[in-house]
Amino acid sequence: MLSKDEIDKIKRAREEWEEKSVSKTISRFPERKPKFATDSGIVVKRVYTPEDLQGQDYLNDIGFPGEYPYTRGVQPTMYRGRFWTMRQYAGFGDAEESNVRYKYLLSQGQTGLSIAFDLPTQIGYDSDHPLAEGEVGKVGVAISSLADMEVLFDGIPLDKVSTSMTINAPAAILLAMYIAVAEKQGVPMDKLDGTIQNDILKEYVARGTYIFPPAPSMRLITDIFEFCSKNVPNWNTISISGYHIREAGATAVQEVAFTLADGIAYVDAAIKAGLDVDEFAPRLSFFFNAHNNLFQEVAKFRAARRLWAKIMKERFNAKNPKSWQLRFHTQTGGSTLTAQQPDNNIVRVTLQALEAVLGGTQSLHTNSRDEALSLPTEDSVRIALRTQQIIAYESGAADTVDPLAGSYYVEALTDEIEKRAMEYIKKIDDLGGAPKAIEKGYIQKEIQDAAYEYQKAVESGEIVVVGMNKFQIEEEPPKNLLKVDPAVAEKQKARLARLKSERDNNRVKEALSGVEKAAKGEENLMPYIIEAVKAYATLGEVCDVLRSVFGVYQESVIL
Amino acid sequence: MDIKKGIIDGDRIALAKLITMAEDGKKEAMDIIKELYHRTGNAYLIGITGPPGVGKSTLTAKLARAYSGLGKKIGIIACDPTSPYTGGAILGDRIRMQELFTDPNIFIRSMGSRGHLGGLSRGTRVAVRIMDIFGMDYIFIETVGVGQSEVEIADTADTTIMVLAPGLGDDIQAMKAGIMEIGDIFVVNKADREGAEKTAREIDTMLDFNEKSTWRPKVIMTVAQDNKGINDVLHAIEEHMKYIKDSGIFASKRKEHIKEEILELATQNIMSEIMTGLSKEELLGIVDKVAKREIDPYSASIDIIKPIKGGIQK
Amino acid sequence: MDRPIRVLVAKPGLDGHDRGAKVIARAFRDAGMEVIYTGLRQTPEQIVEAAIQEDVDVVALSILSGAHNTLLPKVVQLLKEKGAGDKLVVGGGVIPPDDIPYLKSQGIAEIFTPGTPTSESIEFIKSHVRVEA
Ligand code: B12
Numbered sequence A: 001m002l003s004k005d006e007i008d009k010i011k012r013a014r015e016e017w018e019e020k021s022v023s024k025t026i027s028r029f030p031e032r033k034p035k036f037a038t039d040s041g042i043v044v045k046r047v048y049t050p051e052d053l054q055g056q057d058y059l060n061d062i063g064f065p066g067e068y069p070y071t072r073g074v075q076p077t078m079y080r081g082r083f084w085t086m087r088q089y090a091g092f093g094d095a096e097e098s099n100v101r102y103k104y105l106l107s108q109g110q111t112g113l114s115i116a117f118d119l120p121t122q123i124g125y126d127s128d129h130p131l132a133e134g135e136v137g138k139v140g141v142a143i144s145s146l147a148d149m150e151v152l153f154d155g156i157p158l159d160k161v162s163t164s165m166t167i168n169a170p171a172a173i174l175l176a177m178y179i180a181v182a183e184k185q186g187v188p189m190d191k192l193d194g195t196i197q198n199d200i201l202k203e204y205v206a207r208g209t210y211i212f213p214p215a216p217s218m219r220l221i222t223d224i225f226e227f228c229s230k231n232v233p234n235w236n237t238i239s240i241s242g243y244h245i246r247e248a249g250a251t252a253v254q255e256v257a258f259t260l261a262d263g264i265a266y267v268d269a270a271i272k273a274g275l276d277v278d279e280f281a282p283r284l285s286f287f288f289n290a291h292n293n294l295f296q297e298v299a300k301f302r303a304a305r306r307l308w309a310k311i312m313k314e315r316f317n318a319k320n321p322k323s324w325q326l327r328f329h330t331q332t333g334g335s336t337l338t339a340q341q342p343d344n345n346i347v348r349v350t351l352q353a354l355e356a357v358l359g360g361t362q363s364l365h366t367n368s369r370d371e372a373l374s375l376p377t378e379d380s381v382r383i384a385l386r387t388q389q390i391i392a393y394e395s396g397a398a399d400t401v402d403p404l405a406g407s408y409y410v411e412a413l414t415d416e417i418e419k420r421a422m423e424y425i426k427k428i429d430d431l432g433g434a435p436k437a438i439e440k441g442y443i444q445k446e447i448q449d450a451a452y453e454y455q456k457a458v459e460s461g462e463i464v465v466v467g468m469n470k471f472q473i474e475e476e477p478p479k480n481l482l483k484v485d486p487a488v489a490e491k492q493k494a495r496l497a498r499l500k501s502e503r504d505n506n507r508v509k510e511a512l513s514g515v516e517k518a519a520k521g522e523e524n525l526m527p528y529i530i531e532a533v534k535a536y537a538t539l540g541e542v543c544d545v546l547r548s549v550f551g552v553y554q555e556s557v558i559l
Numbered sequence B: 001m002d003i004k005k006g007i008i009d010g011d012r013i014a015l016a017k018l019i020t021m022a023e024d025g026k027k028e029a030m031d032i033i034k035e036l037y038h039r040t041g042n043a044y045l046i047g048i049t050g051p052p053g054v055g056k057s058t059l060t061a062k063l064a065r066a067y068s069g070l071g072k073k074i075g076i077i078a079c080d081p082t083s084p085y086t087g088g089a090i091l092g093d094r095i096r097m098q099e100l101f102t103d104p105n106i107f108i109r110s111m112g113s114r115g116h117l118g119g120l121s122r123g124t125r126v127a128v129r130i131m132d133i134f135g136m137d138y139i140f141i142e143t144v145g146v147g148q149s150e151v152e153i154a155d156t157a158d159t160t161i162m163v164l165a166p167g168l169g170d171d172i173q174a175m176k177a178g179i180m181e182i183g184d185i186f187v188v189n190k191a192d193r194e195g196a197e198k199t200a201r202e203i204d205t206m207l208d209f210n211e212k213s214t215w216r217p218k219v220i221m222t223v224a225q226d227n228k229g230i231n232d233v234l235h236a237i238e239e240h241m242k243y244i245k246d247s248g249i250f251a252s253k254r255k256e257h258i259k260e261e262i263l264e265l266a267t268q269n270i271m272s273e274i275m276t277g278l279s280k281e282e283l284l285g286i287v288d289k290v291a292k293r294e295i296d297p298y299s300a301s302i303d304i305i306k307p308i309k310g311g312i313q314k
Numbered sequence C: 001m002d003r004p005i006r007v008l009v010a011k012p013g014l015d016g017h018d019r020g021a022k023v024i025a026r027a028f029r030d031a032g033m034e035v036i037y038t039g040l041r042q043t044p045e046q047i048v049e050a051a052i053q054e055d056v057d058v059v060a061l062s063i064l065s066g067a068h069n070t071l072l073p074k075v076v077q078l079l080k081e082k083g084a085g086d087k088l089v090v091g092g093g094v095i096p097p098d099d100i101p102y103l104k105s106q107g108i109a110e111i112f113t114p115g116t117p118t119s120e121s122i123e124f125i126k127s128h129v130r131v132e133a
C-alpha cells in the first residue's frame, strides 16, 4: 500500500497527463469508442494506476498462494508442482463406443475422464422410454443400468483415474453405479477419486436436466454429502456450476454471484440436515466458464476465490482451511464459438484456456473448433487437448503462481467483480436465498435479460464476433462432422430387454421397495440406491420410484 | 373449411379458427356467431383474477383438470398484456398448463390484450361466446394480472375467484376496496409459504366488514402447484353457482352482463363508424387545428361524431 | 385489418438448450408478434395440440440436441394428420447442413442455424406467413 502522499502525487501527475498528452492526442485521434466496458457493464478506464488499489491491503486481500483468502490460488506452488488436470468432456453412443474414446484420450496424455451422458440418462429415463426416442446416445453416452456402466469402464482401473461425471438429478444413482463397478474391479470406495456435478439449482435456471422439485432434490444432495464424507472421502460431492449459467447468457459478475449464491444454499441445506460444515465443505468444488474478455475472466476467478473464502469463514464459521478453498474446473466458453470459419475457434479457445491457467484453475476442458456444428470429431478434440498442452509445456504461463497479480487493472477488476457479485448475493439473500429467488424466477429473468442484450448487441454490430458479423467470407458447408450411429438406440433397447429377462427380478423388486421406503422416510438414500443398482434395477426404474414419492419439477419461466 | 359446420360437429380446429377470426373482428365470424347465438347460455363462466405471479394459471390448470376428471368440457381463456409500443406480446400463461395440452376435454386459448384495458383482452368476450356455442361446460377466464383494478372480469364471469398469496400485505391493503367487491371466492395460494394463514385471516376480517350481500365469500388456502386444496375451490364454485341460481342473482347478473356487452359492442361500433367515415388525413387535419388552437378538442369531438349522430336520429 | 402474427415457440424433446428459444421469443415479440412459449420437454403431440388451440400462424421449433431428424418431421406430420397442415413450420438451432435438405423435404419451411440474426428469421416469417387482411 502506498502512502496517501504518494497516491496524491500520482493523482496529480495523472491529471496533468490527461490534460496535456491525452487531450491532445484525442483531439487528433479520437478513441475507438466513447465508452469501453466489459460484458458485466464494468467501465474500463484508459489506464490503471496505484490510485486504483488505494483501499487494498496486500496481506489481507491478496496474500500468498495457498493461504487465506486464496486470491492467488489454493495451493502454494500451483502449476510448479503439477499442471492442472486436462479433462475433456466426452461421450456419445453406447458404452462400448465411449469406452474406446476414453481409452484413446487417456493414451493421448489426458489425465482425467469426464463423462457426458445422453439426455434420457440425465433426465432419468431408460433408453427404451418413449420420450427417449431420437435421443439415445446423441449427446452423450446412454447408461440405463449397471451393466452399461461395467462396459463403460471396462479396462479402465478406477483407482488410477479421476472421473468427473456430469450428472445432476440422478447423480446418486450414477455414483452408486460407479461405486458398484469399482467394487467389481476390487477397488474400495475410499480409493475412488472423482466428481459428480450434482448441482440441481443451476439445472432449474440454466441447464434444464431437472427431475424432482427443489426440496427432495436438496435432500438427495445432502444425503450424498453425508454418505461420501463417511465412505468416499476423496470424492468431490458437488460441482457448483457457473459454467452453464454463463452459457445461458449471464455476465461474468452474474456467473460468480449466482454460483456462489447456489453454493450458499447447499451449505445452508447441509447444515440444516445436521452436518458439520467442516465435514462436507472441503469436498465442495466449483465449475466456471472462460469467455473472451481476457483480463475480466482472470479477475473473475480470483474474485470468486476470495469471495468464497470470506463466505465460508465469516458467514459459516468454517474452521478447516480446506473449507475455505474454492477449487474449480474450467471449460472454455462454448457460446463464444462460431459456426462460421470454425478454425478461428482454436484461437478463441487458446485465449480462454490461458485465462483459466492465469486464473489458477484445477482442471480444464478446452472446447473443440466444431463446437457450433456438432459433437467434436477426434481430430478436433486432439487440437483442443494440444492447446492445453502447448500452454502447459511451451508458454511458460505455468511457471510462476498468479502472474497477473499486481497488475493495477487486474486487481481493480478483481475488486470490482467481487463487489458487484456481493451486491447480487445480498439481493438474493433478501429474496430468501437462491431457491426462493429461483422459484420467483428472479435469477432466470436476470440471465435472460443479459442473453437478449448480448444478442441485440451482436446484431447491431456493437459487439464484433470475428467471422460472424464482421470479416465474413463465402464458405463451403463444413464436412466430416461427427455423426452418431442411429443403430445405438436399437442396440441399447435389446441390451435392456436382455438384462430385464436375465436379472433376478425379485431382488430388483425388493431393492426398489427399499428405495421407496427410504425416500418416504428420512434415512440416507445412498445405501438403498447402491443395493438397487447392484441388483441391476435400471436408472429409469429407480427414478420412477423417486418420481412417485417426490413428484416432478415444473419450470418457472418468466420471459 | 366450413367453420360453422365444424363448430357444430365439435371440431377443435374450427373452434380455434373462429376465435381468431372473431378476435380480428372479421365479419364472417360475427355472422356465424349471430347464427349460432341461440346455442349460448349453457357454459358457466369462472373468472380468475389477482396480482401478477400469485398462481392464477397454475390454479386454473388444476381446476380444469379436476373438472375434466368429472367428464366436463373446459375452455380456458388466458389474457396477457400486449406491448403498447410494438403490438407484440409474450403469452405466458399456457406454460403452467403443460399437463393439459393433450387432454381432449380441455381447450386453452391465450390472448394478448391488444390495447384493451380493464383486465381482459379485446377478444375475450366473443371468445367466451364461441366456446359456449361449442359446448363447453365451464369456461375459465384468467385476467391479464397486471395488478391494477381488473373490474371487467366481474362483469363477465358468473363466479369470480380472487387469487392472492402470502406476502402481498400492502397490495391487499391497497386493493381492499376493489377486491372485496370483485371476489365471490378468495383463494390464498402458495399456502406452503410462510404467512398464508395470516393473509387468509386478514382477508376474512376484511370480508366481515363488507357484508353487503347475503353471499359471504369463502377464503380457501391452496398449494396449486402441488394440487392441494383444489377440491375445496371446486366445491366453493359449485356452492356459489347454486347460491346465485337459487337466489335469482344468476339471471339478473347475466342480464347485467348482456347489457354491458351490448354497450361495449355499441361503443366499438360507434368507433369503427367514426373511423370509416373519417380518413386518416381528415383526422390529422382536425388534430392539427386543435394543436394550433384554432378549435378546441371538445368541439372537435362533437364534430367527428356528427355524421353518425345523424344516422342514429334517423 | 392488421393483426399480430401468432407464433408458437416450442422446444421439442428432452433438449434443455433454451437460450436461443427465449431469445427468439423476445425478438418475435419485439417485432410485434404474439408469442406463446411452451417451455421445455414437449412431445410433438403436445406441440401440435398447442398450435391448434392457439391457432398460431407459425410453429417455431428450436432444437440443439441432435434429435431434429426424429422430432421435427413428426411435428409436421402430426399437424397434417390433424388438419392443421396450413401452418408455417420453421426450425432453428444446431442442425448440421447435411440434414437440412431432408428436413425441408419433410415440410420444415426453413432452418436457421447459429449466428443467424433474429431479423432474418423475422423477415422470413413476415414474408411467408399467410395473415389475410
Ligand atoms: C449454450 C450451450 C449450452 C448451455 C445451454 C444454456 C441454455 N439454457 O440454453 C449449457 C452449458 C447448459 C449446455 C449444456 C449442454 N449442451 Co450445449 N451448447 C451450448 C452452445 C455453446 C451454444 C448454444 C446457444 O445458446 N447459443 C446462443 C443462442 C442465442 O444461439 P442458438 O441457440 O444457436 O440460436 C440461434 C440460431 O440457432 C437460431 N435459432 C435457434 N433456435 C431457433 C428456432 C427458430 C424457430 C428460429 C427461427 C431460429 C432459431 O436463432 C438464434 C439466434 O441466432 C452450443 C454450441 C454452439 N456454439 O452453438 C452447445 C451445444 C448445443 N451443446 C451441446 C451439448 C451436447 C450439450 C449437453 C447435452 C452436453 C451433455 N451431454 O450434457 C448439455 C445438456 C443440455 C441439455 N439439458 O439439453 C452440443 C449439441 C450437439 C448436437 N446437437 O449434436 C453443442 C452443439 C456443443 C457441441 N458441439 O458439443 N449447452
Ligand SMILES: Nc1nc2c(ncn2[C@@H]2O[C@H](COP(=O)(O)OP(=O)(O)OP(=O)(O)O)[C@@H](O)[C@H]2O)c(=O)[nH]1
Residues within 6 Å of the ligand: A439, A440, A554, A555, A556, A557, B051, B052, B053, B054, B055, B056, B057, B058, B059, B092, B093, B096, B144, B145, B189, B190, B191, B192, B193, B222, B223, B224, B225, B226
Ligand atoms: N410455492 C408455490 N408456488 C406456486 C404455487 N402455485 C404456483 N406457484 C408458482 O408461482 C409462479 C407463478 O405461477 P403462475 O401460475 O404463473 O401465476 P399467475 O398468477 O398466473 O402469473 P401471471 O399470469 O404472470 O400474473 C410459478 O413459478 C408457479 O410454479 C404454490 O402453491 N406454491
Ligand SMILES: [Mg+2]
Residues within 6 Å of the ligand: B056, B057, B058, B092, B093, B142, B145
Ligand atoms: Mg398466469
